Amino acid sequence: MKRVVQILLTLLLVFSAASCGKKLYTPGSYEGAAPGIHGKDVIVEVSVDEKEIKEIKILQNEETPGLSDAAFERIPKAIIDGQTLAVDTVAGATYSSKAIIAAVTEALAAAGADIAALSEGKAEADVVTAATENLEADVVVIGAGGAGLAAAVSAHQNGATVIILEKMPQVGGNTIISGAAYNAVDPERQEPLGIEDSIEKHFTQTYEGGDKLGEPVLIRTLVENALPTLHWMESMGMEFKDGIFTVLGGLWPRAHKPVKPLGTGYIETLMNYIEKNEDSILLLTDTRATNIYKDKDTGRVTAVKATGPDSTILAQGNKAVIIATGGFGNDVEMREKYNKIWPSLKNIKSTNHPGATGDGLALAEQVGADLIGLEHIQLLPMGDPDTGSLAGNIEQGVENRIFVNKEGKRFVDEGARRDVMTKALFEQEDDFMWIVLDSHNYPTMDTKNNFNETIGELVEQGRAYMADTLEELAEQIDVDPENLKAAVAGFNAAVEKGGPDKFGRTLFDEKIDTPPYFAGARMPTVHHTMGGIKINTEAQVIDTEGNVIPGLYAAGETTGGIHGSNRLGGNALPDIHVFGKIAGANAAAE
Known part of the structure; x- marks a missing residue:
């Protein structure tokens, strides 16, 4: 028996050595290409030796800047680290992720790889209990789209330290993929083009365009502050073209078009400020807020609990918390629950990014906030x-x-x-x-x-x-x-x-x-949700009894009461920046 065991062990070693010596790739560098979100090819170069994928270079891509960055950072690394094509796509950059994986697959096929073997599912990862990390700042902002970043910058400009919590792997929200039209009455640009306009006209069209269901004081705040807030953005480097146009459903030629494509200019402008002040503004991505807490004695909102990639975060807001999590245009269940106007929205696609799932509404309800106008869903x-x-x-x-x-x-x-x-x-x-x-x-x-x-x-x-x-x-x-x-x-x-x-x-x-x-x-296509958290002109959140919730602010598409039953085209960008700026300044002043 001992002799048989020795023979079997010897054979096992021989087969093992033969297996280890198996050539997986033909060494060299290979190119692959696959269409991305705009139909234009993502081109990669993959370098391999006989055993391993050694390097993945992105040679060409015309994906949306900012939105796709996380995919280009994470997907190649995951493929190399795991030596597998069975990697997860990056939330919010699904099309770009799939394009990278497909392009790498093409390159590896040219290298003689067994694509079926490389595409087999990954083993389940061990479950690790995350530790709790305590963080502290004057203001905590939930959401890093246009409204959240505007709020963070404004709070910092008014003397506050800031923590920003973003559940997605990248910043930008709906803003970065928007058409980017910004409505503002702007005589300097409009009058040379022969366009007659006024704050009163903008107010009336917004109010009547929403069937007179928007709060007049909020609309007045929006239209009166649209141009000053545009100038605020310009002061930080944001660039707009000289022309003025009428955007779809805007009713009047007062829309400003950024120089940079889509909404990338807004996000880059705000992020440039944040990156220059990273010593006092902490931005955490892949970090989903799950709870908001009040002080049991004062009723003031004081902290946010969030789940990060490596730990549970407890972020203390010594002055205030701002909710800027966007709407729920990409949450089919919520759309079906609140829709009273349209045919079923179950099978209607959306313009929104994947993170537009109404998280802020649930957070606000935890502390008694009033939610209004949720049935007003814009297509x-x-x-x-x-x-x-x-x-x-x-x-x-x-x-x-x-x-x-x-x-x-x-x-x-x-x-x-x-x-x-x-x-x-x-x-x-x-x-x-x-x-x-x-x-x-x-x-x-x-x-x-x-x-x-x-x-x-x-x-x-x-x-x-x-x-x-x-x-x-x-x-x-x-x-x-x-x-x-x-x-x-x-x-x-x-x-x-x-x-x-x-x-x-x-x-x-x-x-x-x-x-x-x-x-x-x-x-x-589903585009915007006009309903949400009730706020006043100071961007303070109002509870179900009509009272201000101390220490809690909200801005952007997560709020309701501004647009009524229908939002004018071109009013979203001024909305998120005007009320984001107001929320940040007032939160810092608490």
């Missing part, structure tokens, strides 16, 4: 049919484009409120429409839309269509050519007379008469 008629996002939208402004249905017919005033346009779209076949415009919007194929995509790229990717005649365009998008020509002719006639047309449209500029002509497909 846009502008979602990408595949993803629900605003990317790929070919419109540049309201005045120079029309909407047509699958028959090629117009069906609504394209300058109306967002809810009006979306309800009309739900009445069309398959809830589907085409945006139609011409070269007035895209004089060259390199002209970009509001999401940093060129029209040439969109056409090449099949996300937009281009033709030299309306008949050819109609054939490409499969609509009746006579209907499409009649729709354009009706629009052009209204442009000549200055409107209104048969739909009541009053916003016009150029005719659609200069080829090439373009079309892009759109469908309804």
Whole structure:
């Protein structure tokens, strides 16, 4: 028996040595590519020896700055550390994560790897009980989107030390992926363009545009502070273009467009300030707030409990806590619970980032905050049919484009409120429409839309269509050519007379008469939640008895009462920055 055991051990060692000597890769460096969120390739270079993946370089990517950074930092490291393709995607950067993994997979396939073996699931990690870490600052901010970062910067400028807790692996929230239009009455920019505007007009359109359900004092605070807050952002380096435009559902030309794409300029501006003052502003990502605590004797909000990657955090706010966690546009259960206006929203996609799940509402309820207007959920008629996002939208402004249905017919005033346009779209076949415009919007194929995509790229990717005649365009998008020509002719006639047309449209500029002509497909998508935490003009949170909750503030889409039943396009960016700035200043002054 002893002899048999010795033979078996010898054979085992031989087989083990043979296995260890197995060549897994052909040594060298290999490139791989896969389309990212905008349809443009993420290109990687993967270096291997016979046994291991040694290095992964990102050679090219045109993903959204800020939003995708965590994916490019974490995914390659996870693949190398685990020597596996079975790695988790990064929350909030799913498309970028999948593109990196797919590109690395292609490169490894070229290296002769066993892709099936590399893609097998990971073993379950050991459960480790996290220790509790106690932190302390004057102000604790929950959420690192536009409102939270604005609040943090404002609090610091007013003398406070700050802790920011962000559940996602990156900052930016919905702001960084937004269309970024910022409404403000701005005579310096508007008057040279012949645009007449006033604070009173902005107030009236906001109030009436929300069916007079918004709090007038909050609306007044918004419209009066929009321009000063824009100047505050500019003082920190934020840049806007000189022109003014009318954003979808904005009702008037008062929207400012940042120089940088999407909402990256807002987030970069605020983060530049925070990074320069990191000695007194602590930013923690991957850290989800789970509880807010009051002092049992004074009723003042004093601390926040959060779960971090390595520990449980107890963050003490010696002066105040600010909730700036965004809305719940990406929480299907909450949408279904509160929706009283729309057909079922269960299968409707959203423009929102994955973290927009209403966390702040539950936190605020823990300390008795009042929640208002939760049934007011905004949909846009502008979602990408595949993803629900605003990317790929070919419109540049309201005045120079029309909407047509699958028959090629117009069906609504394209300058109306967002809810009006979306309800009309739900009445069309398959809830589907085409945006139609011409070269007035895209004089060259390199002209970009509001999401940093060129029209040439969109056409090449099949996300937009281009033709030299309306008949050819109609054939490409499969609509009746006579209907499409009649729709354009009706629009052009209204442009000549200055409107209104048969739909009541009053916003016009150029005719659609200069080829090439373009079309892009759109469908309804969940965009904004107008309801939320009740606040006053000082951004203080109000409880269910109508009283201020000491030491608790809120700002941004997590709040309710400003926009009523419908938010005007272009009012979100001033909302989050105006009330974020107010919340930060007042929290620091506690």
